[in-house]
Amino acid sequence: MTTLNVNVHYVTRVEGHGNIVVDVKNGEVKECRFEVVEAPRFFEAFVRGRPYHEINHITSRICGICSVGHSTTSTRATEKALGVELSEQAWLLRKLNFHGEILDSHILHTYYLVAPDFFGVPSVIPLVETHREVVERALRLKKLAGDLCAMISGRHTHPCALVVGGFTHTPKERELREMRERLVAARADMDATVDLFAALPWPQFERETEYVSLRKDDEYAFIDGVVVTSDGFQYPIEDYKKVTNEYCVPFSTAKWTKHNRESYMVGALARFNNNYEQLHPRAKEAAAKFGMKPIVTNPFLNTAAQVVEMVHCVEDSIRIIDELLTRGVREEKPAPVTVRAGEGVGSCDVPRGILFHHYVYDERGICVEANCIIPTNQNLANLNADICALVPQIMDRPQEEVRLLLEMLVRAYDPCISCSTHFLTVEFV
Amino acid sequence: MSKEQVAGHKEQVAGRTSQNGKPKVAFFDFASCEGCQLTVVDSLQTHLDLLDAVEIVNFREAATLDGWDFDIAFVEGSITRPKDEERLKRIREQAKILVALGACADTGCVNALKNLQPPEEVRRYVYGEHADWYETYAARPLSAVVKVDAVVPGCPIDREEFVEVVKALLVGKKPPVPDYPVCVECKLKGNVCIFHMGGICMGPVTRAGCGAICPTYGDGCEGCRGIISHPNENAMEEVLDEAGLTVDDIMHYFTMFNAYREVGTGKWE
Numbered sequence: 279m280t281t282l283n284v285n286v287h288y289v290t291r292v293e294g295h296g297n298i299v300v301d302v303k304n305g306e307v308k309e310c311r312f313e314v315v316e317a318p319r320f321f322e323a324f325v326r327g328r329p330y331h332e333i334n335h336i337t338s339r340i341c342g343i344c345s346v347g348h349s350t351t352s353t354r355a356t357e358k359a360l361g362v363e364l365s366e367q368a369w370l371l372r373k374l375n376f377h378g379e380i381l382d383s384h385i386l387h388t389y390y391l392v393a394p395d396f397f398g399v400p401s402v403i404p405l406v407e408t409h410r411e412v413v414e415r416a417l418r419l420k421k422l423a424g425d426l427c428a429m430i431s432g433r434h435t436h437p438c439a440l441v442v443g444g445f446t447h448t449p450k451e452r453e454l455r456e457m458r459e460r461l462v463a464a465r466a467d468m469d470a471t472v473d474l475f476a477a478l479p480w481p482q483f484e485r486e487t488e489y490v491s492l493r494k495d496d497e498y499a500f501i502d503g504v505v506v507t508s509d510g511f512q513y514p515i516e517d518y519k520k521v522t523n524e525y526c527v528p529f530s531t532a533k534w535t536k537h538n539r540e541s542y543m544v545g546a547l548a549r550f551n552n553n554y555e556q557l558h559p560r561a562k563e564a565a566a567k568f569g570m571k572p573i574v575t576n577p578f579l580n581t582a583a584q585v586v587e588m589v590h591c592v593e594d595s596i597r598i599i600d601e602l603l604t605r606g607v608r609e610e611k612p613a614p615v616t617v618r619a620g621e622g623v624g625s626c627d628v629p630r631g632i633l634f635h636h637y638v639y640d641e642r643g644i645c646v647e648a649n650c651i652i653p654t655n656q657n658l659a660n661l662n663a664d665i666c667a668l669v670p671q672i673m674d675r676p677q678e679e680v681r682l683l684l685e686m687l688v689r690a691y692d693p694c695i696s697c698s699t700h701f702l703t704v705e706f707v
Numbered sequence: 708m709s710k711e712q713v714a715g716h717k718e719q720v721a722g723r724t725s726q727n728g729k730p731k732v733a734f735f736d737f738a739s740c741e742g743c744q745l746t747v748v749d750s751l752q753t754h755l756d757l758l759d760a761v762e763i764v765n766f767r768e769a770a771t772l773d774g775w776d777f778d779i780a781f782v783e784g785s786i787t788r789p790k791d792e793e794r795l796k797r798i799r800e801q802a803k804i805l806v807a808l809g810a811c812a813d814t815g816c817v818n819a820l821k822n823l824q825p826p827e828e829v830r831r832y833v834y835g836e837h838a839d840w841y842e843t844y845a846a847r848p849l850s851a852v853v854k855v856d857a858v859v860p861g862c863p864i865d866r867e868e869f870v871e872v873v874k875a876l877l878v879g880k881k882p883p884v885p886d887y888p889v890c891v892e893c894k895l896k897g898n899v900c901i902f903h904m905g906g907i908c909m910g911p912v913t914r915a916g917c918g919a920i921c922p923t924y925g926d927g928c929e930g931c932r933g934i935i936s937h938p939n940e941n942a943m944e945e946v947l948d949e950a951g952l953t954v955d956d957i958m959h960y961f962t963m964f965n966a967y968r969e970v971g972t973g974k975w976e
Contacts, residue, residue: 290771293741317738317787318841323829324820329956332963335929339817342742342863390748390769401770403758421752432924434749435742435863439924446925526837 280305280673284681289688291391291401293343294695298665298684302673310666312658312688314530316695322648330356330617330643331442337635337650341694342435343386346379346427347628348635348650349440350501355635356442359622360643362613367605368444371430374598375440376500376626377591378426382434383629384546384584385423387692388475389416392581395686396478412474415467422464426595429453443612451607458599461592468564468589475585476567481683485667486575487660488539489548490521492627498549498556498590501626506552508573509538515625518634522651532695534659535651541659544631545692546583547574561590577664578690584629617643630654630694654694661691730877733765733777734808735798737784737791738818738846742863743809744768744783750866757870760877775801779876781859783808785818785846792852799853804876807848807855808869810862814933815967817862818846822973823966845975848967857882862931862964865917885915886936889928893919901927907950909960912938931964 282302289296295316301309325336334352338345350372357364364372389412390402397405405413424434429449431437439447489508492499492515505513505521513520521542522535536542550557550565551572557565565571568582619641625634631653638647664687672680734744748769751757764774780802786792799805810816821829822845830838849855859872859882872882885891889910893900901908901922908927910919914935921928947957962969 288767290767290773291769293768295767317784317791318833318843319738319787319818320821320829320833320843323832324817324824326832327823328820328963329959332929332959336817336820336963339740339742339862342740342745345740345742386745386748394771400772401763401766403763403770406755406758417752417755420749424749424752432920432926433863435746438921438926441926526834526840528837528840531841 282669282673282677282680284677284684286681286685289685291394292689292693292695293341294693296688296693296695298688300665300669300680300684302669305673307666307669307673310662310669311529312662312665314532314658314695316531318531322650325637325645325648328645330360330615330639330645333637333645333648334440334442335436338436340650340652343383343694344379344628344630345436346375346431346434346440347626347633349437350376351624351626351628351633351635353440353442354502354624354626355622355637356624356639357622358624359620359637359639360442360615360618361620362443362615364444364613365610367602367608367610368613370598370602371445371449372440372501374595374602375427375430375437377595377598378423378430379434380500380591380629381588382420382423382427384588385416385420387629388471388581388584388588389419391692392686392689395682395689415470419464419467419471422460425460426457429457441612443615444610446612448607448609451603454599454602454607458596458603461596461599464592468592472564472567472585472589475582476564480576480582481578481686482576483578483664483668483671483687484575485577485664486573487663488537488542489551489573490537490542490544490656491549491552491632492625493553498553498594499627503625505625505632507537507542508548508551511538515634516623518623518625518636518651522634522656524651524655530658532652532655532658535656536659541663542656543577543660544653544656545580546587546629547577547580548631549627550574550583550586557586558590558593560593561586564589577687580690580692584692615643617641628653630692631656652694654691657691657693661688661693727762729760729762730779731764731774731777732761732779732781733763733774733798733802734768735765735780735782735794736768737782737795737811738787739784739809739811739816741768741783743811743859746863746866747781747808747869750870753866754870757873761873777801779804779806781806781808782812782849785811785815785848786852787818787844787846788842789844790842795849795852804856805849805853806872806876807850807858809859809864810931810933810964812849813858813860814965815846815848816931816964817966819967819970819973820962822846822970822975823962824974826975845972846967847972858884860884860914860932861917868916887915888935888938889913889915889917889919889922889932891915892917893922896923898922902946902950907947907952907960911946912940912943929963930960934965934968
């Protein structure tokens with residue numbers, strides 16, 4: 279009978295500290311879990327007492343990979359609380375900046391964190407010698423995404439110019455035209471990316487679950503919209519707690535969530551499953567190369583859904599730039615803020631899934647209540663359920679292979695553990 | 708799952724040590740957003756040759772390597788739990804040079820904002836009745852626990868400054884981190900002063916080296932690189948007072964990124 283002990287202390291190539299613990303004795307699974315052991319940071323507690331204009335620049339620091347996502351979600355919450363309306367130009371720039379971040383984060387995950395598993399190397403570094411053109415393409419695309427963000431808000435990690443009411447900086451039309459040319463030129467790199475990842479031997483594993491994302495009528499949703507689930511539920515953003523239902527588990531410094539079932543999944547695959555029809559035609563072509571059409575229930579293909587979204591974001595960025603250039607770009611200041619008491623919930627579908635920021639401000643514009651619900655937290659129960667479902671299917675294989683597959687499953691979720699604590703280590707005991 | 712993949716994975720787990728005479732470099736992190744390590748990865752976009760100069764033996768965020776034989780340790784993050792101290796001390800014992808990477812490690816950054824509030828309240832607010840499940844104490848920079856040999860300031864670090872610090876360390880020189888205010892770089896860039904545009908800026912007392920990026924993009928400096936060694940704080944407070952700020956407002960600006968400097972472990976000890 280199978281006996282298996284896997285104890286991965288600190289899963290590598292993920293953002294933050296998590297452990298996988300699996301214990302199988304005589305063919306029976308005794309223990310099976312994903313632990314989050316990252317140090318808690320207490321953002322919700324310490325933003326209380328801070329003025330409204332600091333909040334998005336503080337909460338941006340929850341995550342260095344998706345700081346545009348946190349900053350955008352945070353400003354949306356504050357803008358709703360204080361009744362601030364964005365100009366049409368500011369909206370277009372917010373969306374363009376967000377596409378830059380989705381691209382940046384997905385390139386990091388697909389090329390730097392996931393691809394090494396398929397090449398049998400510990401990191402992207404040995405590939406500099408063996409697959410230089412792949413590494414150079416990854417660096418080129420990552421630079422493009424970072425430069426796109428920097429053009430709008432100063433830098434990708436912790437954007438300076440993204441503030442309540444819009445931006446403190448306006449990109450020049452010349453910069454937008456140059457960025458458009460680079461995005462058009464990047465189509466060749468995107469084609470090569472799709473071909474590279476579509477040819478990889480993705481592990482076979484199916485487990486159906488509930489998929490949760492934002493949705494909008496007129497576009498593939500990233501900022502604002504309504505919350506929808508693949509089980510047919512729909513809620514306004516303000517009712518987010520009806521979906522998330524957070525609870526504590528003792529082996530995780532990150533909270534867990536559940537909705538209609540024991541767990542649900544958020545992220546690129548959830549968005550793909552819920553909003554496939556709104557993807558750009560080129561992104562749908564990319565999905566066809568992976569053989570993907572909703573509903574896709576193999577969580578390893580979350581990475582493939584990210585590649586599909588990268589294609590979408592490149593194409594939609596070109597469209598947004600065209601719209602900006604057609605309208606003509608004006609030097610704009612952020613919309614004025616009249617300080618008042620108020621409450622607001624912001625939601626964006628950031629690279630790893632749906633994110634909520636919720637604040638209450640007093641009449642001086644000081645934050646008095648705060649709540650942030652992070653995508654990785656929402657995925658933890660689902661990831662745990664996937665690990666528990668996958669182990670019995672693979673436990674007769676060599677221990678090293680089991681370990682690698684479980685680590686690959688964790689990585690497929692692109693967990694962001696710093697965010698989640700607001701996250702985790704794989705320990706096979 | 709191919710044989711090569713599994714074999715490659717075994718090699719990862721075993722870690723490896725360099726036999727090529729290059730300095731061995733390791734990256735570690737504590738409470739942080741990991742944005743500074745991400746900036747290190749991004750510095751390869753323009754400085755891929757850095758990989759020819761060093762051997763990376765441990766970098767959990769970006770590589771499956773677990774080497775504990777290293778010369779230079781870059782450490783991101785603040786210390787926020789007693790058990791973090793043990794791990795940091797182990798890193799210190801092993802490293803010939805220990806570098807604080809970014810504001811969390813250098814100054815405590817926004818992590819230290821919790822030091823301004825009573826600990827029980829902070830824990831209960833986030834974890835409710837399960838507050839006792841999770842270990843935490845006042846956030847502090849690395850230097851509160853071990854000797855730090857060099858710093859790369861900022862939230863996040865500046866890519867070019869990081870490369871300059873690495874170059875200096877490799878030739879045995881002290882890294883060139885400025886001790887003059889952001890105003891100097893702002894003037895050199897020809898920016899209009901944020902105060903003249905009706906904004907508020909911590910540039911007059913904040914360590915330069917970022918190229919005054921926030922004022923350049925129209926937003927006032929928030930002090931993320933820490934306060935210079937000899938700031939004219941009285942003059943700064945006067946300027947802020949003239950700008951119509953209350954004492955509370957001024958404290959907000961001085962504590963946003965520099966709460967540990969202002970209150971240390973504050974209400975926690």
